[in-house]
Amino acid sequence: MDVNGRPCTSATQSDEDTDLRRGPWTDEEDLILFNYIASHGEGRWNSLARHAGLKRTGKSCRLRWLNYLRPDVRRGNITLQEQLLILELHSRWGNRWSKIAQHLPGRTDNEIKNYWRTRVQKHAKQLQCDVNSKQFKDTMRDQWIPRLVERIQAAAVTASASASNNFTATTHHINHNNNTTINQKVPNNFAAGPVLPTGGNHEFGVEQGNASDNYSTGASSDSLATQVSAVSDLTTDSYYFPANNGFHGYADFLTSPTSYINHGLDNNVWLGGGDLLENLWNAEDIWLSEQ
DNA sequence: AAAGAATTCAACCGCTCCAAC
DNA sequence: CGTTGGAGCGGTTGAATTCTT
Incomplete structure (x- = not known):
């Protein structure tokens, strides 16, 4: 059973020995990972996971960061x-x-x-x-x-x-001052915003060019007009x-x-x-x- | 309103590649 | 040259959500 009450059916013996967690990430874990990377940078995922105190594999941390927590991840419908x-x-x-x-x-x-x-x-x-x-x-x-x-x-x-x-009318914009985007999902308890390294989006590998600024305002209900705003x-x-x-x-x-x-x-x-x-x-x- | 089917998508797994030793 | 560990990739799974009957 994981902390969410779900059975960890695929956990191996070695995982149990090291008490590794699997399954959906909690807000608390997201917060830990986000803030750790904000202050220490990404990379060396296995040691990062250990030092951050996350009971996750390095792989899992990397995936969570790249696919979900990274500030430049764009969410919402595919335009x-x-x-x-x-x-x-x-x-x-x-x-x-x-x-x-x-x-x-x-x-x-x-x-x-x-x-x-x-x-x-x-x-x-x-x-x-x-x-x-x-x-x-x-x-x-x-x-x-x-x-x-x-x-x-x-x-x-x-x-x-x-x-x-x-x-x-504006359908998209990005706040370059604090590196957060409108539709960026951050852990719920990030209300005040995690401390992020300075230096703009380069810190997080945001590609240069206008296209990276095309953030839609809705996480799941882009209107046609909103989508076309990227054109x-x-x-x-x-x-x-x-x-x-x-x-x-x-x-x-x-x-x-x-x-x-x-x-x-x-x-x-x-x-x-x-x-x-x-x-x-x-x-x-x-x-x-x-x- | 409820049950079942279909869809979505976050997360995991196994594998390969590459650099360091 | 072989081994090891980190990183990244593509395929797959399954829980959650949405849709249909």
Whole structure:
């Protein structure tokens, strides 16, 4: 049994000997880990765990920090732009989650991996094909991605229209003074804020560039307008799109999704069609409307 | 309102890589 | 050159939550 009353079914004899904890982290543990790293820095996870007085493995501490406590972790729904990037990068690199995550500031490999498994693989299942099959990849390339681009573009138009009506509206910002973000989850008893090292976000490895400032205000209910708020920032960045064999400004296909398609996706062949196509759109509409 | 099914996502596991010794 | 320990990665699990009937 752990402190939460849950059985530690996978605990080994050696774990019991050293009284190692498993399972969900408590607020108290989060607080200890956060403050320890704030004053001593990260790395050397096994000794960190020991010195911090945490009855956790170094691995567990590292994972908790990287996936949850790190100040620059971005939480909330995957935006349309991020979905597009994930699809593109996955088509290039496959299940190289950490590599993909490097191109999505604030997102963790675990989050992307979960997104892929829960969302993308679900649609492959609905299409009754494997995510790695040619049929599915073609479907993504020829249907989903162009569709996503259209959605992004349409939403950008809507967002800019509403922005012109209400210019003072802001959907995201970051407080650079204390290194905390609006949707950052810190232990509940952090009310006054843990003591953090000075030096801005560099201390915590925040990538430079506007995209890292695109923090949404909701942890789980990004509105479409909120998601699209990232568009204007992303247009200044370049991303690698394999179909084009090179880097292009995001704006290129935001302003002209068809040019994006025509540049790199010239073999616009639909392998399925008919009911299959209809099912895809229905599924995708549900998917997108969930955002 | 309750029960069961489906989904989500935090956390764990096993493995590989690499540097230090 | 072999061993050891730290770090990181991808796959998997299962509890919690949400949805459906």
